[in-house]
Amino acid sequence: MLKNHFKIALRNLWKHKVFSFINITGLSIGITACFFISMYVAFELSYDKFNTKADxxxxxxxxxKTPSETIxxxxxxxxxxxxxxxxxxxxxxxxxxxxxxxxxxxxxxxxxxxxxxxxxxxxxxxxxxxxxxxxxxxxxxxxxxxxxxxxxxxxxxxxxxxxxxxxxxxxxxxxxxxxxxxxxxxxxxxxxxxxxxxxxxxxxxxxxxxxxxxxxxxxxxxxxxxxxxxxxxxxTKFPAFVEKHNGVDARRNKMFATxxxxxxxxxxLHSTRGGQETGSMSNVYIFSIVAVFILLIACINFINLTTARSVERAKEVGIRKVVGAAKGELAGQFIGESVVLCIIAFLITLALSALLLPTFNQLSGKVISPGIFSNSSYILILFVVAVIIGVLAGIYPAAVLTSFKPVMVLKGRFSAGTKGNLLRKSLVIVQFTVSIVLIIGTIIVYNQMNFMQNRDLGFSKDQMLVFSTDNDSGKQAFKQAVDGIPGVKATTFSSSVPGGGYNGAYSEIENNKGDLQVANLALYFVDFDYIKQFGIKMVAGRPFSRDFISTDTSQAMIINEEAAKLFGYTSPQQAVGRRFKQWGREGKIVGVMKNFHYKSLQEKIEPLTMRVELNALSLISIKVNTANLKGTLADIEGKWKQYIPNKPFSYFFLDEFFDRQYRSEQRFGKLFFNFAILAIAISCLGLLGLASYSTYQRTREIGIRKVLGASTPGIVNMLSTDFMKLVLISFFIATPLAWYFMHKWLQDFAYRIDIQWWVFLVAGVLAMIIALTTISFQAIRAALANPVKSLRSE
Known part of the structure; x- marks a missing residue:
């Protein structure tokens, strides 16, 4: 019996090659995408759990806590x-x-x-x-x-x-x-x-x-x-411990630790304090939802096409019932055929996964898995999912076709009915709702990434090479030698560059009431050329200057606008001349610089201080002319080997280094984009299959209309209108859903775009164009067919 069922299944697959191809391809792509996302999510959730004592x-x-803030x-x-x-x-x-x-x-x-x-x-x-x-x-x-x-x-x-x-x-x-x-x-x-x-x-x-x-x-x-x-x-015992060991110092310094x-x-995934390596739980949630969506779309395709095509077999079922086939046997046949299709899709998924895993690892920026068989449980789960999809897809046509009376079918009175059509239309709406949500999400992710990479950061990062000298004794001689290279525009020493971290310094700065207010502030050590070379603007006072070398190296500080606000000044000018104490130095604020993004755009600009400390500068930033970059680099390398021979010649471009902070977001964007494309492609496959089926069902009607003078555009419009209505309904459902999810995602960024109305319009138009292109292929083919052949076949 099973052998017979299997033979019939293979014959039907071969007889309806196009439907089989669309079904298997769509399902294979969907399961593969879901498989990869599942591995990614499982990997992210597994961090640090390999430790046996992790609990x-x-x-x-x-x-x-200080009088100024809580850090x-x-x-x-x-x-x-x-x-x-x-x-x-x-x-x-x-x-x-x-x-x-x-x-x-x-x-x-x-x-x-x-x-x-x-x-x-x-x-x-x-x-x-x-x-x-x-x-x-x-x-x-x-x-x-x-x-x-x-x-x-x-x-x-x-x-x-x-x-x-x-x-x-x-x-x-x-x-x-x-x-x-x-x-x-x-x-x-x-x-x-x-x-x-x-x-x-x-x-x-x-x-x-x-x-x-x-x-x-x-x-x-x-x-x-x-x-x-x-x-x-x-x-709960820690406050008493802190008081016992550090209470006196905490009250004196006005810095209280909890x-x-x-x-x-x-x-x-859950800490908001950062660490050596951090992940994003919101990204895990988003990818989990995307995985469910893609699998849902693939399943909808499969179920839609399976139920649509099952109507064609009504006469076969009627004859088999007349000759004594049991209801359970017929149901088993339909479910079995559906499961066979899914198992074939599962085998193709294994091949696709093995082929694409290295590319997926590269896209995610991590070795999520060295091979698809490294965790056999994933493969088993994948197989079970495929079988379940097959069973679910086979249950509906089995239930419908085994419930009717064979006399009605053999007399030609059987039709799919309104329930079948309603189910297929509902599934198409769900499918395109998901696709439109993903299109909107892709546009918003791209716009946010573009916003972060092109926003005015408040400093110049282009054409800047950064070298770490490790405070080598030859650094000053190297700087002087590099200044003489024709392709070098300027050089400056510092302890930090934007995006590269900073010192945290216990500070006391005179506030607007005249009191010294305690705060823990970010601190850059710089030389006299740093502010000018990095294009940082001054809004009050002056930058560091060699004209004041004796005081600027020992008694001067520059703060940013955010620091001036922290200490109660309503205008930057009010902060100039105020007293400070910081790490054993005392002096006055000589200038206030305009806020610049010295950290990622995911974080707000916070108070920053700068001091000239010539003995604590290990980084040298070199602004170069890119006209002959290769030659300039060769000249710089020659000077490096001459004056700093014990250290390997290595450097980074500041613009690339700063943008590296967004690497995880860029990877997220690329993965999101690729999975969105897959979801849309699967939806189009399903739509193509349904359009093909719909056209097949209306072959006689199309032939008659053409004989009566209907034009090709008119027939294409007739065949497309119903589907386009479904896509329009999907758009209205998808718009609020997409806004909600993407609004939540954007909350992770301190500086972010506003979601514009045109994003939804573009997504809707794109969905319409994609759907119309998919449907038109089959509709135009049907409209151009010879009506004589259509009517003769009837």
Whole structure:
């Protein structure tokens, strides 16, 4: 029996090649897209869950309240963690980590490693990072102990054993002993590094007093609680701990800390404080919805075409019922054929997924999966989904066709009925509603990305090369030599560039009442040329000047407009001449600069201060003429090798570096666009199939109309009108839905576009054009057909 069903299924597939192709293609594309999105969502949700103790690991974060603001930071002071461990038996262990970049040298091999991390020796006790060589208990215990990842160790040692060997770290060439080799940290870890340096290098060698600094907030701290400890109960004990150890200093400095615990599993997607690597829960939700939508569209196509074509088999069912076929047997036949189609689509999906997975990994910017068979549960789920779709798509035609009386069919009185037509029209509306929502979403995502990349940032980032000198002793000679290169327009030293981070500084600035007001402010150290070279405008006072070199290097500060507002000044001019104290320096504000975006457009412009500190400038920014960029770069490289020979020649373009902040949003936009295109393509396939079926059903009518003088445009209009009405209904349903979802998405950006009315109009017109183009192909073909052949076939 099953063999017979299978044969009939294959014959029907082959007999209706076009319908079969559209059905299988649409469903394959839909399941493939859904499969990829499911892998992406599962990967994002899996961050840090590979840690066996993840349920007991918490990130310690701080709210710092000053008279000016409350700062929600992901860091804690260096003194908190060791003292918490000593005071609370509920804490089993702690680990502090801090991202760094180091110049690492071994013989003639040198790399500027930007993925390094300082870590306490307890790192391997708290987290499940694996050491291939070395003792996890002691590998990070001694000062200047270093661990390389599998990938990093090959750069310096090849295939030889690195344990016990020495490398030189930083521009000061500090000897460091290799004590371990670790497996590359998992891709779904928000803590990542290729090189680990022992935290004791900092706390015992470079800055031996740092563990006693309660006001120095620079450590990312993780606590491992003992089994059964309630994190919320433990957190309620922290205020007394802070008061005991830091209460006097907090009141004197007017900076009050509140310690909070964040579950490790929540840090990547749910924390608003940032971190080494962060994700977006809203993006996960959006992609999950898109996956459901795409699969829904594919299923609608499949069900629509299956139910539409099933009517053609009414006579076959009538004859089989007359000769004794049971109702259950006929239902099984229809459901079985539908399942066979879905299994074929499943097999094609596997092939497509294997072929496209590398491209998808590249688009997402992560290795979501090394191969489609790396997790067999995904394949099993995919197969079950395909079978379920097949069963659901087969149930309706089976129920309809097995319920009628064979006498009526054999007399030619059977028709699909209004219920079947209503179902198909409803499904088309759902399908195009989803497609229009995705078109609107794509336009809004593109406009937001374009807005961020083209907005006036308040500073010049074009034609700017940035080099890190690591405060090499040859940096001044290098700058002077570079100034003489014909293609170089200007050079300047600084501690930071826009988009590249900043120092946070405890500051006291005179407010509009004449009092020194405490605040923690962003701080750039710059030289005298920085403001001019970066095109930052002054709105009050003056920029730093060599004419005031003695005071500007020791007693002068420039603030931005936002800082002036923070201290109560209604105009920037009022802030000029006011007193400040900051990091041991006292002086006066000499100027107020116009706000510029020194952070991503996702974040609001916050108060910023600048000071001239010539001994703390490691970055050199070089503005170049791009007419002969290759030659200019060669000249700069020659000077670099002459004056800074111990450091590899590396640089970045500031515009590319700044735009890198939007990389995750750009990837989101590309993925969203590609999946929107797939959804629209699947909808068009379904519409093409339904138009083909509709035309087939009206072959006789079209023939008669042509004989009676109907024109080709008239027939095309007749065949298209019904479908276009459905698309119009879809547009009115999709518009409020799209506005709601995209309005929510835009809330993640501090600076964002307004959703304009024309976006919806463009999306509606596009949907109409796409639908009309799809339908017209079949309609024109039918209108141009010879009516004699149509009527003869009837």
């Amino acid at each position: 007991r690991i918490y990130r310690l974060v701080t709210d710092i 929600n930071t992901d860091a804690t002071s260096w003194a908190f963690a060791p003292n918490l461990k000593a005071d609370f038996p509920e804490i089993e262990s702690f680990v502090r980590v801090q991202r760094q970049d180091f110049l690492i040298r071994k013989d003639n091999i040198k790399f500027q490693e930007d993925n390094c991390m300082l870590a306490d020796s307890s790192l391997f006790k708290v987290f499940d990072f694996k050491l291939i060589k070395g003792d996890p208990k002691t590998a990070l215990k001694a000062p200047t102990s270093v661990i390389f990842s599998e990938t990093a160790v090959k750069k310096y040692f090849g295939d030889s054993d690195p344990i016990g060997k020495t490398v030189l770290i930083s521009g000061d060439a500090v000897p460091a002993q290799v004590t371990g080799v670790m497996k590359d940290m998992p891709a779904n870890s928000q803590i990542k590094a290729d090189v680990l340096l022992s935290m004791t290098s900092l706390t015992q060698k470079f800055r031996p007093d740092i563990d006693t600094q309660w006001g120095n907030y620079g450590a990312n701290t993780y606590l491992l609680l003992k089994p059964g400890v309630n994190a919320k109960s433990l957190q 310690l909070l615990l964040e579950p490790l599993k929540d840090v990547y």
